[in-house]
Amino acid sequence: MSDTxxxxxxxxxxxxxxxxxxxxxxxxxxxxxxxxxxxxxxxxFLWLLSTALKTGDNIYAYPPQFIPNPITFKNFIDVFNLMPLWSYIGNTVYMTALGVLLNIFLCAITAYPLARLRFPFRNAIFFAMVSTMILPNAGGMIVNFLTIQSLGLYNNMFGVVLPSAISIFNIFLLRQAFITVPNDMEHSARIDGAGEFRIFATIMVPMIRPAIATVLIFDFMAFWNSLIWPVIILDDRAKYPLGPALKYLNSNLAFNFPYVAAGTIISVIPIIIIFLVLQKQFINGMVGAVKG
Structure with a gap:
């Protein structure tokens, strides 16, 4: 018997x-x-929200008031009257949805063979792709512009999305997620006669939902907040997404900060909603990428 x-x-x-x-x-x-x-x-963000709820009289009050007194929601209504905000929101939703769907699909079908298939120079191809991440995005703007122009996509929303339709970081993230999927599931599917595409679509993709949610959040924020590239490609301001539209709102109403703040708050709300809905999947996806 123990004496402990x-x-x-x-x-x-x-x-x-x-x-x-x-x-x-x-x-x-x-x-x-x-x-x-x-x-x-x-x-x-809280200061921006406070500014959006202030009237034009108390925004310049001294000392600055963090809590508006009085609180008004008129600025949010006036922004819709000052500019066709619903049209800009529609352009942004279309651009973001197209960009996110293309990115998830193209990155997934690129990451899958790099993670699960055996072919010559697989690692060399992957390292070559990852090495391009050191290049600044601005460095490729001229080449992208000439390419888009030669394809006849200038002043077209698809021309805005195409250069960002695939991301090396997303390929890396999804590749790491594919690597973590147990081999037994893949072998069982092959014994049952499943083809490569069926294994990819019905087994692998559902197993990496957290990583896909992470890609969705990153791409949603990137496309939704896109500012410089749409201005370069789109010649018609009616086709602008929210970012450039709010930039011109800031230029036209430089001294009416409550309107600018209200427009900015409106543009941020969808990002907050997407993150709150997918935050659990986002955390699991990042943890899985680190483990992989």
């Missing part, structure tokens, strides 16, 4: 565990640091 003394039952109860000094110190240091980070991160 057994602690009394009262000391072994979870409610009676003593908090170690190390955990107390961590709580004193970590929690205020997290709170400070939250304030710094949300500060600009």
């Amino acid at each position: 003394p057994i602690a009394p039952a009262a000391e072994r109860l979870p409610g009676n565990r003593k908090t170690s000094p190390k955990k107390i110190v961590q709580a004193i240091v970590v929690y205020p640091l997290l709170l400070l980070t939250t304030v710094v991160t949300l500060g600009p």
